[in-house]
Amino acid sequence: MISVAEWKERVESEGALNCVEKLMKEVKKNRYNSFITVTEEIALSQAEEYEKGKLKGKLAGIPVAIKDNISTAGIRTTCASKMLHDYVPPFDAHVVERLKEEGAIIVGKTNMDEFAMGTTTETSYFGVVRNPRDESRVAGGSSGGSASSIAGGETVLSLGSDTGGSIRCPASFTGVYGLKPTYGLVSRYGLIPYANSLEQIGPMAASLDDLALLLEVIAGRDQRDSTNAGREFRFEFVEKDFKVGIVKEMKANEKVMAAFEEFVEKLKKVAKVKEISLPSLNYALPAYYVIAMSEASSNLARYDGVRYGYTLEKLDSWRKFFAKVRAEGFGEEVKRRIMMGSFALSTGYYGKYYLKALKVRTLVINDFKRAFESFDILISPTMPDVAFKIGEIKDPVTMYYADVNTVPANLAGIPALSVPLLEVDGLPVGVQLMGNHFSESALISFGKIVEERVGKVEV
Template sequence: MIGVAEWKERVESEKCYDLVSEMLERIERSRLNAYITVIENEALRKAEEYDKGELKGKLAGIPVAIKDNITTKGIRTTCASRILHDYVPPFDAHVVERLKAEGAIIIGKTNMDEFAMGTTTETSFFGVVRNPYDEDRVAGGSSGGSGAVVAGEEAVMSLGSDTGGSIRCPASFCGVYGLKPTYGLVSRYGLIPYANSLEQIGPMASSVEDLALLLEVIAGKDARDSTNAGRSFEFKGQTEKKFKIGVVKEMGGNDEVMGRFSEVLEMLNGLTDGEVVEVSMPSFRYALAAYYVIAMSEASSNLARYDGVRYGLASELDSWSRYFSKVRAEGFGEEVKRRIMLGSYALSAGYYGKYYLKALKVRTLVRRDFQKAFSQVDVLISPTMPSLPFRIGELADPLTMYKADVNTVAINLAGIPALSMPAGFVKGLPVGLQIMGDYFSENTILNFALMLEKRFSETGLIED
């Protein structure tokens, strides 16, 4: 992987134009299928600007990839769906404005699960993203492309979005770093909505330092997102800090993952600057069901906008009911249809109280459990994913796929921040460690990750 520091060092002695060309060639040859759209000419033009000293800012000359559900002015934004396969937005998302203002080179739009609905990027209209460590396995989802490009050196950093683990899962499966910020820290203006009350845009990168840098750029006030918290983010190192660490009893994994996780725990128990305790979260029994009820309900409402009239796939005009039903049948893939329909069902007369309202009550319980935990500890940890990266086609049954999100969804229900960092390999495949913190405690979880990153490299614990 190429981090920001290495990239900056290389552009000192080589031309940014040549480095970006080299990266574009690597993308061209790549078998990962991580990009839906590569922005070749504009990326080279920006690189040239950098070489002339005309590109300034915190990310000047750094190639950044953007998930294809984040709106980019004049650049096709598909959500990996047939229904938006030719949609060209007339405006930029807030985060894209921020990247441009800081001189980033936007190199392409990354592949993902259709409308971010999936855990493997297999639901993409543009085909599955392959895992950089084993091409027969998935890169995770839904931000699979954004994870794979960092691991495959097809970008220096990337943006993903996380509704129930969509940044952390591909970070775990691709052996990179990914952070889901506190709900409201990053503006969702221009993020094509799937489940508004759960999702956040977040950074993916090859180190804690780069993750923090990209978060600094994208976080901040934006009046166009009514749920924006109006806060900015500045990374502050806390080198002397002692961490009180909670291990969540209810978040686990299979033997391969737990074997690795126990080694990490053993190392943490040996630390003089930390203390490890077990924490129980009884509400997690209901978290997965509550998450899917809320996500599907919000999806059914959000995706009502795709009617073949103002944008997206169209057809021969007919009566409205037949026209909408036909365009949507042709434009949406199977998983999207499944979630819209189940959401419509959960919100329909007679079922609202049984499903949706109950799910919102679980949200209260999950919040309470986290609040109680964070009154006792600084960070909570767990394996990010309960298993190693799946083989392509392994999760054929939808419910089995949903259950793979068991360790990540509770974070979105509560709206707290969490990151996934590489914690070594099992059978040559990456394992991710999930670190959770209290609301707006991004500095705490990043500092804890920074401490672990150092320990891992000192002890050689994460080598393949």
């Protein structure tokens, strides 16, 4: 992994263009299948601009990779799907505009689960992303390429998106830092939608300082996103006697829990720690999937071969054309979620499933509100296991269950940060830090305190 500070040292001693040329050679090798599109010409051109003193800003000369569901003007944006395999957006997402304004060097578009639907990046039309910590294992999903590109030293910073854990899961599996911001802090303008009420673009990095820096750049006001909170973010270190709640309902397998419990014991020396129960979390996972799949079925209706996406040369009849385009253009997991979402919204089942899921979401929100009356931070293992072997997960239900600790934060719209503080059998596992709305500075500060005073726990 390369931190911002390390990259700046390299640039100072070797020159920006030379450093970027070396980096792009590694990116083009694509050892871990982290990238779908490599933007070598753009990166080298931006490096030349930097050397001429024309690139200014907080990220001037810093390489950044962008998840392939975030629109980039003139750069292919596929969502890792055959449906959009040749789509080139005519505009930049708000976060990409911010990156350019602050002088970032764009190295490529990262691999992901198709339309961000998955936990392992195995649903990608462009093949699975391999984990730099163990290439026989997945890098997690859906932002697997964004995480592996950092863990494998192919970029310095990257952007992911998180609908139910898609930043935090790969961060945990690859041993990097990943943050799902408060819903509305970062504009979703230009993010190709999966589930609008749940998803957020967020930063991934090799350190907490770098994570905070990238969040400062991408957060902020944007009138084009009606859900945008209209707030900027500036990191301020928070030093206080943190009250920490251990969420009883968030569990993991035996080895991960052993490491987590050892971590909690050490944490008691630097913070006030107490267990807390949030009963609604027992129902959060099924509620999340009903809501997410319902929104997905609506969002993906636009991909019909006429308005958007993969198309056919012949139109025999509209029904046959529409069916064939979607059958060929979407992968199995995407089709499964569309069908399940359509079913949940259908006449006779809307109240039984979708409305009930929304009621559970309200219970989850209320449980978190009560918890933050007594606690500053809530913690849990990010994932219930270490990174899976490639091909290990055979059934979708097992894959869905892997999101059990991450989806509650999306339902409640609160920020959640994965910090690589655990190691099990030589593989990383993140500790998830959750805070009240717009408490990103406190989460990052607490993460830094824990790293310094507690350190990593290995079992």
